[in-house]
Amino acid sequence: MTDKTRSIDLANISLRDALDLAVLVEEEAKDRYEEFADQMELHHNPEAARFFRFMLAIEAKHESRLAERRRGLFGDEPRSVKREMIFDIEAPEYDEVRANMTVRQALGASLQAETKAFEFFEAAAGMVQMKDVQDIFTELREEEREHQALVRQEIARLPPEGPARDDDDEIVAL
Amino acid sequence: MTTTNAPLPTYQAKDYKSELKPIWCPGCGDFGVVQAIYRALAAIGRPPHEIAFVSGIGCSSRIPGYTTAYGFNSVHGRALPIAQGIKVASPELLVLVAGGDGDGFSIGGGHVAHAVRRNTDITYIVMDNQIYGLTKGQLSPTSPKGLHTVTSEYGSLEEAVNPLLYVLAYGANFVAQGTPADMAGLAEVIEAAIRFPGFSFVNVQSPCVTFGEDDQQVKNHRATMQSLAKLGHDPTDRLAAMGLAQKYGKELHTGVFYKNPDPPPTMNALIKERQQVLSEKAPPRSRIFDRFLQT
Amino acid sequence: MGMAGSGGDGIVSAGESLISAAAYEGYHAMMTKSFGSQVRGGESSCRVRLSTARVQNPGGTLDVAIALNWEDFLKFGAELPVSGDTVVIYDSKTGVEPGQIPLVGVTPKEVFAVPIGEMARRAAGTDKAKNSVVLGLIAGWFGIAPGSIVRGLNKKFAKKGPELLAANERAFHLGEEFAKEHPLATPRAMAPPTSSGSKMLTDGNDMCAAAAILAGCEFFGGYPITPSTEIMQFFTREVWKYGGAVVQAEDEIASIGAALGASFAGKKAMTATSGPGMALKTEILGLATIAELPLVIVNVQRGGPSTGLPTKPEQSDLFQAAFSASGDVLRPILAPTSVADTVDVTVEAFNIAEHYQTPVILLSDQEIAQRKETVDPIDTSRFTFIERKRPTAVDLQSYARFRMTEDGISPISHPGMKGGNYQGAGIEHNEQGNPTASGKVHAAMNAKRFRKLAPLQRRRDLFRIDGDPDAPFALVSWGSIAGVCREAYLRATAEGLAVKLLVPWLVYPVAEEIYREFFGSVRAGLVVEASHQGQLYRILRMYVDVPRGVTSFARDGANPIQPGDVVERLRAAALALQSPPSAQQIACEE
Known part of the structure; x- marks a missing residue:
């Protein structure tokens, strides 16, 4: 858990900073899904790309919702939590994807990310001192739990699939 | 009220990210490396136009193009000489060099020792994946002995190069290793390497997702990596560092192997000193031929 | 005048004293040296040509041939040709009778066996003063600049102490007296110089390096290779004074690589080598062409292929310079024709490199590079120095490093220039510098790289x-x-x-x-x-x-x-x- 943030004193984090952290977590995940969607498009895997764009939209929605809440409470007060301080809290890991991955595998990558985020917020909720911050982290943790369930449902609804695409015809790189 | 203790950066990681989309295979270790570089650069805060980022040829050598710095994606194995020329000519620039293990320890292997002893203030990041990925899976200098590849049908007959041990033995004053499995740690060593005055070397174990060994992927790194700091390694002890570096290929150590606590002056500092002393009594350029007059 | 001896005889140093005195007097002069391949103690020779008019080349058959021993002299064969007009002077210690000298098929005009070594020992107590005796003989028989030779000896031995100076002066005068006691049958005294005033005395390598610094070169990357090394040596002594630097690299590739890096950083840069080094530099030459970076590469040609004849001139690297490349490459090649015009050609090489953003090969050769020649003092104000075209503030608002322009020349930025950020590359690229495999873009870029050099052909x-x-x-x-x-x-x-x-x-x-x-x-x-x-x-x-x-x-x-x-x-x-x-x-x- 300590390798997920740098220079953030989670135990003493303020409500404003906790909300900013939450916004950045969603932003990071959104950016990662966008990268993944781009990667899949570049490698001619439209199905996986479509799924990652779908996830991108969801994370973007979460991000704006949280950002709105933050603005409501703290207006335009400057942010002291920065993107550079967090490391893949809800963003799926770069090594979770493959050029020829199936949609099921793409969902698996998402599930892994939601699980990571759940674990992060659970640990964070256990560390913080202030009640209102604890509430926020607990709320975020529960959201991640719901997401996990949703992704699991999606996986269950997928038709059974064959082996991954054979990549013998991949273009010769430069 | 603030709950952070870091100074606020003028530049953010995203300011160093270009709009070019990486052509790397999805899952490649290099995605994490470039992220770590963005973060290290943001922490240092030099504007992108004051950074020159040189590479050779290979998958990893595409990396300058994914940053907003001035980039030079040169030819195979020659990134180090070009980078040193840039740094000597324009010492005010932040100069980064990146490439793969083939670039650094095979075709360009002869340049590393000299970059070390020349000690210009540049940072060399090698993305070491033990394979030639761009040309589709041939042996690389760091491939383990016995590895089966398309150019070693029956297993390679050669011992692997040990980049860490080589560079330590060449006398480098800053040697570190990282993996994209620990992006925070990687960003930290890259930042420390850039801040170090003089030639610094970071070996990044950056697995090839397409041609690499299944048990050498980022997932495996997460399970096996050991932080040198946690092992209690003293990074000012070169011999201890060399002892640990012997484990290259068997154990994955992350962090700083060696950092000279008393770094010698860089070549740039020595050049500046010489220029100052000698320019004082120099005739103008226009009188450069006077020395040939027979007086 | 041609002279030969063993390395320890100081025959080349005698030639240098002679030409230096002649230059001081205002004569036109040229001197070529030739050595065996031994690093120390091998045979050595030099040819000195003096004239009251401009000297165009080292000349043909010798007017004067001086052999300190015949074995060494003969090793130089066609480089020291004796004819029926030649005055031959040799050390009588060789034991050869004047009628028996080992020159086949030629009867020299006059032959003198002179106890050169013995006179040196008599004057100075050592064989080492033989070259001073030789200078005395030349001054005595041909009337060449005795005053200036003695003046030169004074300068040369000033640091080595009055005793050595006195000994060499005695040796010189012994030679001079011998000549006067044994006059030539047909007197051949040099006419006095027509132009007064001292000249410069220098060689092509030094002039090339000095001209490069004059042109604003601030970086030199090099690797020792005969016969170009003196260029790097000059830089290592001088360039720091002008805010520049030298890197003696680990190999030929690194030396041109570093120079190209310096050019990428916005500085005028140069490297120098000879044919075998050029072979290694070829890959970076290609990079300089496609990355459109100015760079001056000097190839001081020697005999080839491969190691060939490291100390002898040849003009056999022209194909290499023009055609040694992967891909379609056009790079300008300039060749100086004398020590004097090496300055003009070097300045021009930088101007062309900078203006057209291209590598330029300066194809010198061993003779020009290493021969000493008198050159009239240079008025440096006659040169103009061209700088590469930089982007304007407007260009930088939407900068494209390889922008298609009518003349094929795109404004070039360099690290440190805000808004000029781009990717330099050996890979084919679009106008922005980003990699491409498009045939259309490749054809357009090739056309641009060729088009920009077209005006050169009308110069x-x-x-x-x-x-x-x-x-x-x-x-x-x-x-x-x-x-x-x-x-x-x-x-x-x-x-x-x-x-x-x-x-x-x-x-x-x-x-x-x-x-x-x-x-x-x-x-x-x-x-x-x-x-x-x-x-x-x-x-x-x-x-x-x-x-x-x-x-x-x-x-x-x-x-x-x-x-x-x-x-x-x-x-x-x-x-x-x-x-x-x-x-x-x-x-x-x-």
Whole structure:
């Protein structure tokens, strides 16, 4: 858990900073899904790309919702939590994807990310001192739990699939 | 009220990210490396136009193009000489060099020792994946002995190069290793390497997702990596560092192997000193031929 | 004047003292040195040519031959040719009688056996003063600058103490007295110099390095290789004074790589080498072409292939310079023809490199690079120095490093310039510098890289053309051999032959229009050069309809071409015109 943030004193984090952290977590995940969607498009895997764009939209929605809440409470007060301080809290890991991955595998990558985020917020909720911050982290943790369930449902609804695409015809790189 | 203790950066990681989309295979270790570089650069805060980022040829050598710095994606194995020329000519620039293990320890292997002893203030990041990925899976200098590849049908007959041990033995004053499995740690060593005055070397174990060994992927790194700091390694002890570096290929150590606590002056500092002393009594350029007059 | 001895005899140092004194007096002079391949103690020789008029080349047969021992002298063969007009002076210690000297098929005009070593020991107590004795003999017999020679000895030995100076002065005077006691049968005293005032005395390598610094070169990357190393040595002494730096790299590739890096960083940069080093630099040369970076690469040619003849001149790297590349490459090649014009050509190389954002190869050769020559003092204000075209503030608002422009030249930024950020690359790229595999973009970029150099071919100032424009006979020559041809041209003209001479500084790309015009009136002629194949001749035929009567006169390096040889062949070519069919297209040297 300590390798997920740098220079953030989670135990003493303020409500404003906790909300900013939450916004950045969603932003990071959104950016990662966008990268993944781009990667899949570049490698001619439209199905996986479509799924990652779908996830991108969801994370973007979460991000704006949280950002709105933050603005409501703290207006335009400057942010002291920065993107550079967090490391893949809800963003799926770069090594979770493959050029020829199936949609099921793409969902698996998402599930892994939601699980990571759940674990992060659970640990964070256990560390913080202030009640209102604890509430926020607990709320975020529960959201991640719901997401996990949703992704699991999606996986269950997928038709059974064959082996991954054979990549013998991949273009010769430069 | 603030709950952070870091100074606020003028530049953010995203300011160093270009709009070019990486052509790397999805899952490649290099995605994490470039992220770590963005973060290290943001922490240092030099504007992108004051950074020159040189590479050779290979998958990893595409990396300058994914940053907003001035980039030079040169030819195979020659990134180090070009980078040193840039740094000597324009010492005010932040100069980064990146490439793969083939670039650094095979075709360009002869340049590393000299970059070390020349000690210009540049940072060399090698993305070491033990394979030639761009040309589709041939042996690389760091491939383990016995590895089966398309150019070693029956297993390679050669011992692997040990980049860490080589560079330590060449006398480098800053040697570190990282993996994209620990992006925070990687960003930290890259930042420390850039801040170090003089030639610094970071070996990044950056697995090839397409041609690499299944048990050498980022997932495996997460399970096996050991932080040198946690092992209690003293990074000012070169011999201890060399002892640990012997484990290259068997154990994955992350962090700083060696950092000279008393770094010698860089070549740039020595050049500046010489220029100052000698320019004082120099005739103008226009009188450069006077020395040939027979007086 | 040609002299030879063993390394320890100081024969080259005698030549240097002589030429230095002559330059001080205002004579025109040239000196070439030649050594065995031993690092120390091998045979060594030098030729010194002094004149009251400009010296174009090291000359043909010797007026004076000095042998400290015959074995060493004979090793230099055609480099020290003796004729029936030569005065031969040798050390009597060799035991050879004046009638028995080992020169086959030639009877010199006069022969003197002189106890050179013995006189040196008498004057100075050591053989080491032999060179001072030789200088005394030369001063005594030929009246060359005795005062200035003694003055030179004074300067040379000032630091070594009054005793050594006195001993060498005694040795000099012994030589001078010997000459006066044994006068020449036919006196041959040098006329006094026509121009007064001291000249510069220098060689091509030093002039090249000095001119580069004058042109604003701030970075030199090098690797030691004969016969170019003196360029790096000059830089290591001087460039720091002007805010520049030198890197002696680990190899030839790194040295040009570092220089290219410096150019990428926005500085004028140079590297120097010889043929074998050029072979290694080829990959970075290609990079410089596609990355459109200015760079000056000096190749001081020596005999090849491979290690070849490291200490002898040859003009056999022209094909390499023009064609050694992967892909479609056009890079300008400039060749100096003397120590003096090495300055102009070097400044021009930087100007072309900067203006056209291209590597420029400066193809010098061992003779120009290492021969000492008198040069009139240079007024540096006559030069203009071109800087690469930088982007304007407007350009930087939406900067594209490789923007398609009409003249093919795109404003070039460098790290540190805000808004100019781009990716330099060896990979084909679009206008922004981003990688591409598009055939369309590749064709457009190739066209741009060729188009931008087109104006060069119209640069008449990069050619020296002499003689009647309607002359039916022609000489074309380049590099150090151009000086031989210039003398041949003067002699042939004096003989009444209607001949004209073309000497290019710009050797490649071939200036088709200029040659077409030049060859318009020509019915016969020679392309003269020091190589086996006649590389310039063959390149000209690739691009120009060279008249059938114009043939190649090419001789392998280290086999000097004399002005007389050229005149003779020119006469033969003129004769052949009157008796068709014409001579074969390529006359090879047997």
